[in-house]
Amino acid sequence: EYLLQKRNALTDLHHPRRFLPALYSIVQWQKLRAYEARICRRADGVLAVSEPDQAALKRLVPSADVTVIANGIDAEAYQPAASLTLTPTAQTPATLVFTGKMDYRPNIDAVLWFADHVLPLIHKAQPHVRFQIVGMNPHPRLDRLREEPTIEITGAVEDIAPYLSHAGVYVVPLRIGGGTRFKVLEAMAQGLPIVSTTLGVEGIDVTDGQELLLADRPEAFAQAVLQILDSRQANGQMTTAMGNAARAFVTANYSWTQILPRLEALYQERLRNTHHATRSMP
Template identity: 65%
Template sequence: VAPDRRPPAPILVFTGKMDYRPNVDAVLWFAQEVLPLVATARPDVRFQIVGMNPHDRLDVLRDHPNVEITGAVTDTRPYIRHAGAYVIPMRIGGGTRFKALEAMATGKPTISTSLGVEGIPVRDGRDLLLADTPADFAAAVLRVLQDDDAAAALRVALGENARAFVEEHYGWSRIVPTLDALYARLLAPAPQPA
């Protein structure tokens, strides 16, 4: 997905397995705490929750006029492509931040909590936007969704920088030599006692 300069669709997307507790917490927090602040300025905003096995706790969002829960889809890329921004409102959980790397690799402007990119040396305002409070998250979303030259330049820069960051730090050219060295060590004959 290449970044473009067209006015963004007022669509925010989140992808993930939707019976995973940290994802459930993230989308509930976003829909209940952040989205109302965004919708005040952009009543046409849509929040798409894309992922299999939506937990019963998400049922409270099914009648929300600004929320769509897709359930399982065969391909998340069309949802990401049509979104104005990818949001990562993670507040709990650990492990490798594949969601952030995947979002950034698409070149889509990404807005995340600090926890959502923990352990990844991203630069706020260059590779993505970081926000940890509802007000800050809403402000970052609105900044990206604006239809003006400054916002268009921001979207393009965020998308291009994010994609370049992932390619530089996590692309095959970076990973293959590391894996080759690891495999060589693992397959090397064990030293013989003297």
């Protein structure tokens, strides 16, 4: 969590109008850094959900015993998206989908950056492409996007599955944040074509061009989206191969059937060590 506040602070320091939020994040960054270090020193063992998180905790407390076990999903519960069999047309244009809690700062930053800097580049080549922002509690900073005819802000929905099912491309334009992006794992489990920033898949050991496409600059991000849309309008071989690879990757690495045995083994080891330590006490 301290890394999230650190990234927020460093981002805001580049914008004079956001000096007060930057100051707040700096204070929280230092408080959380001290708190997390204190907890790590007291714990018999620490679980991190990714190697970057493990490294961050080890920087705080080099002696901490930090084990990486990724967060997971019920991969078998997800089916390939219906959109994978559809070809976009002017009458039924492709839809780019982003999902998330829309009062969460990294998500707000992501969709504003995408709408302002990436979507216009996509529209130069394919003006009918739509952008759906799916998630509860849309922040007032997003209100201006409602005026755009190709952008839809849904607010809270009962089920995101229908939106994912009809997504032409799932976009992850995150520039700040931390932890595991469950949204990415869920989209991969459905075999959706995905374009993400490098930070958007931080801690998920994917390969650019195999399970998804990575891009960090607006031009590259737009080009990656268009590459997927062009593939779907042609023969769809690239998106099919990428979707199959993504689904296989999640099933092999992030399914609960793979993760739960590791968790159980870790807890059993800790209990044995604690029991032995207790018995050896005078």
